[in-house]
Amino acid sequence: MDDKVKFRLYRLSVWCGVAVLVAFTVAFTIVGKLTPPISPTATADQVAGFLAQNRSGILWAVVIMGVFAPLFYPFAVVTSLQMRRIEGGWGLLSMVQLTTAVVAPTGWLYPMAVFATAAYRPGRDPQLVLLLSDQFWLTYVGIAAIFVVNVAVIGVSALVDRRPKPVFPRWFGWLNIIAAVALLPGVFVYVSSDGPFAWNGLFAMIIPSVAFLVWKVSMLVVLFRAVKSEELEAREVVPATA
Template identity: 75%
Template structure:
């Protein structure tokens, strides 16, 4: 493959992160109207009424994420390729980042598919609709803890980088460590029905949601810079004169 084409694909993969961020925000907040979340203490009838009132939006939110969530895979791969530069080849950190990033699209699409199932037939038994709604929120919020490993590994790779021109800036390492901590409380939704650790709580929804936007924007900025620095390295090597034997 021509190097110029390769780096164009890399940049397109980074911008896929922008596509996913916009689609995620639009699907969940604007179309599905799932922010703020319904209370975990809502009665079956209240849940059924919510799903019935928002049925069309929820179904279209599932469609939107079904179309755009896979763009995250390109974003995840280009991230691993940059960590690979730090490791000098495929290694533990680049592979952990890649495998944990695979969870992200599934963590959006699968829970939405469950909620769409609940909303699909509005005359379903309210108790069953509540059951499916519970599964959506517990899965959507709770599974985000896997993302802690992903973010922490990116931070660790930046921290361990000893290249003369680091792939990621050092401040980015500390930012990822802080954001990894911000994502962690989501796992406690399984044991809380109210308060800051419930699925509508400040530590499980509000803080992680803000952290995700900050992380995504920071990732896009540093990845674009990293791709540019890699391109300079590759093109610089190609421009070096070939020594003449003699």
């Protein structure tokens, strides 16, 4: 493949990450009105009432994510390709990042599809609606533990990079480690119905949400720079081998 085409595709893949972030924010927060989350202590009637009132928005939020979530895959692949530069070929870190990233779109779409199921038929038994709502929030927040590994290996790759011009800056490595720690408490939603570890709590929802946003924006910035640096390296190699 021509290098111009290759790096154009790389940059497009990073832009896919931008599109997913914007679509996710719009779908989840504005269209679906799922921020702030429903309280874990809400009654069946309260949950059913919320879904009935926001039925259209919830269903369209799933449609939006269904269209844009697959764009996460090019973003995940270009991330692994940059990590591959650090390892000198496909290695443990780049492969773990890629395999854990495969889960991400499913981790968003499947829980939201469950919530759409709860809202799909008006007049459904409130107890069934409550059951599906619980499954949505527990799965959506609790599955973040898998993403902890994804973020952590990106951080490790940045910290072990010994190239004269590192692919990722060292500060970004530490940012990933901090983000991984911040995302971990989400797994405790399964044993918490209130307090900071509940799905709407400080440690399970609020801090991880802020950490994810900061991480995602930083990831986009450093990936654009990494692709640019690889392109410059490729230009330097061509004259040397000509």
